[in-house]
Amino acid sequence: MQNLVDQGTRRFGAVNWMGLYTLAQRETLRFLAVWTQTLLAPLVTAGLFLLIFTIAIGPSRPDVMGVPFLTFLAPGIMMMTVIQNAFANTSSSMVIAKVQGNIVDTLMPPLSPLEILLGYLAGGIARGALIACVVALAFWVFLSITPQNPLVTLVFVLLGGAFMGALGLFAGIFANKFDQMAAITNFIVTPLAFLSGTFYSVDALPPVLNAISHVNPVFYLIDGLRYGMIGVSDSSPVLGGIVCSLAILLVCTMTWRMLRKGYRLKA
Template structure:
């Protein structure tokens, strides 16, 4: 009978598809069973942002980059919601498993580090995509906003979910306690989401802040989705695709190495 060790030592080109599917299914079902918290709540939050800005700014707000302010704002809020929830999905799943001591249930099965990485990312990307769909439908009904380039919009939503999902998994592996995870969320993820052109055009920033913003991959996610949705952007969407793809691959590679070595996962 083939033992677990033999099953885990698969040669090049052999992939545990059943194990990957099972892990991905677990991560997706994990947020679906509490859909009011993971899917409905972000939709309400996005709606509140639009409502508050509409009340605070009012109809007298001048256009931004040639489009009405709310139209300019909507894609940024959509991407901000996607990346925050993709990060929360993978990071919370990993840190809860570590704190509760059941991370062994993920590490013991014959899953390679790549399969574990892809399984967790599937949950983050799926949650981000479902949130983007719900927010997009609401914006279409309320604002009449439909994507001008659906494929490009979808590409940035998937990249956003993958990038922040991998970053969330990295943070979940690094953090050993909930307060460490909260610090990463509050002092790194939230500023990245809010200070990346979500609510404004970066052309309005001073030169130094403009350059710093262009070094932030989250800016290209927001800017790329804005181009896909309404056809305007602060930078080239093709440059954004390249930057976001490179950043996603880099974070995935670092996280894969942490999984491969068992960093902060194995005693």
């Protein structure tokens, strides 16, 4: 496990591209092998959310920010699905490896802490992006919603996968048991996703709650994707991109330090 402490001069150069690619491939194939759980199930969940809101609210619901409520709701559900699955991909991979004792298979190869971080992150981003594509296709077929700004849409999907993938790896390193991971998911990740403008415009909130929402990076992820998909948002997508990028940098730095020190990874 010396590679987590001091890399020195490595015979294959500054970056172990083969090792990084192999780890990223492993993390990607890991969720593709059970695609019915990792890709199909989130699509069904997103569809159920839309169906429930359609039945519960009905056609009498007024427009939100100048668009029909279901059109407003769709991007929020899409981003919520992306971030939850990106988080699940990295966190479950790390916790399972620790519980089963095979984390050593990741730590022993000549991979630097940054390469390990990027390898896990690639799997989380790939899963989030694939789910976004599947959900976007369903929205086009059933709701006739197509991205108004495809580049902005892509950027925020990738930012969402990167942020929650890094946060999932951080949580997976911190947690030693599945119940600890479940507590983090239930009390941190789920509230971040649900209380960030997924189902409503934050302009409708009282001033205090509105201010709190604006310090939540997930709000900017949802708001940015909403702008990319339907062209409306509560805040500037440029500001959202900056806030999300800084949040990703912060979480990645903390996770990198944990990997470098071998925090809760070494026996």
